Amino acid sequence: MAASTVPRVAYFPDSFYEINGVAHTSRQFEAYVRRHDLPFLFVRPGNRQPRLIVEGRLTTLELPRGSVSFALEKDLSFDAGYVRHLPLIVRTLKEFRPDLIHITGPSDNGIIGAVLANHFHLPLAASWHTNVHEYAARRSAWLLRHFRQNRQPAIAGTIERSALYFSAKFYSIAQILFAPNTGLCGLLEKETGRPCFLMERGVDTQVFSPAYRRREPGDNAFILGFVGRFSVEKNVALLAQVQQQLTASGLTNFRFLIVGHGAEEPWLRAHLSAAQFPGVLRGDALSRAYANMDLFVFPSHTDTFGNVVLEALASGVPAIVTPDGGPPSIVRHGETGLIAKDEDFATAVASVLTDPPLHARMREAARQDGLRASWDSVFEAVYDGYRTLLQSRRCRKSTAGRGDPSGDP
Secondary structure (H helix, E strand, O other): OOHHHOOOEEEEOOOOOOOOHHHHHHHHHHHHHHHHOOOEEEEEEEOOOOEEEEEOOEEEEEEEOOOOEEEEEOOEEEEOOHHHHHHHHHHHHHHHOOOEEEEOOOOHHHHHHHHHHHHOOOOEEEEOOEOHHHHHHHOOHHHHOOOOHHHHHHHHHHHHHHHHHHHHHHHOOOOEEEEOOHHHHHHHHHHHOOOEEEOOOOOOOOOOOHHHOOOOOOOOOEEEEEEEEOOHHHOOHHHHHHHHHHHHOOOOOEEEEEEEEOOOHHHHHHHOOOEEEEEOOOHHHHHHHHHHOOEEEEOOOOEOOOHHHHHHHHOOOOEEEOOOOOHHHHOOEOOOEEEOOHHHHHHHHHHHHOOHHHHHHHHHHHHHHHHOOOHHHHHHHHHHHHHHHHHHHHHOHHHHOOOOOOOOO
């Protein structure tokens, strides 16, 4: 892309070092910016003292969360005192002089990014990474148990609709949105009235590759793999049902490899007798874990994309996923895996486990699909969205004026 057409972007992600989709995408975004030497300001939560790093056209401002933080997830917090960093952020923003600000959600960091975009009259982009409305409904079990069972579905539906309404209100402050699949983009456009662009996910096919497969001699068990957070919204309880149904049908030559952590781990350990739990893996250990799987089983209904599914495909591992969220947009049914409802999940697993020729074809097709999913193509599409936003703003310049971060907040 020509230098004159490259926007100056200030990016405020929810997380960077954690193990989640936002952090993973943010790390890949940084790598993309480095590869292409783009003017980019990265304002992100960190684990140390505040620090400002300038490397070529990449400026990084890393800000620690403090003692008044509270946990949202096992490895993600919200700092109620994060506003203490505002003077440093403002100084850095003025010096960088961005064309637009991009946030990834209503986090401590994202809220400050949205406030500053409004103050300096800068265009705001927001990307949706987590289906918080669906999470809210699935995590309301503690509340629902106080109601009669026949009323619980209606109450859960009300919780989900309310969470979507308030999330959409926040996202509607942005001029454009990004989401990882077309279905979610359509929902956001309907709920917010804002245009939505795809911000899919890519995969490093050198890091995730069948070349890492190393199985012990004589180990002929069919390995069913899962990678992710062990939580209610990931629907991990279905894995125990899969084990029970496979065993009841006479299939015993399989075991689970369950990678990750989360609140549901004790339950999974108690209900999955044929399972290994190596914890959170990184680097070559994670690459080997994926490559050693024979089939990836991902029962989540709430994932907006499913990075782990794409990582499995790149590793030559076909996947079984549900029809909901982003994963069915990644898996080609009958080619690189299967899409199955909860009640049919075990049957889908068995159909691949008992058909070696089908499994072999799926492994090859999965790897080929992984090879076609590059991070460069993902972020080139994001920059197309930025240019659309800025062009629209230029068209309104005569009436709306142009923002310039030159004043004091």
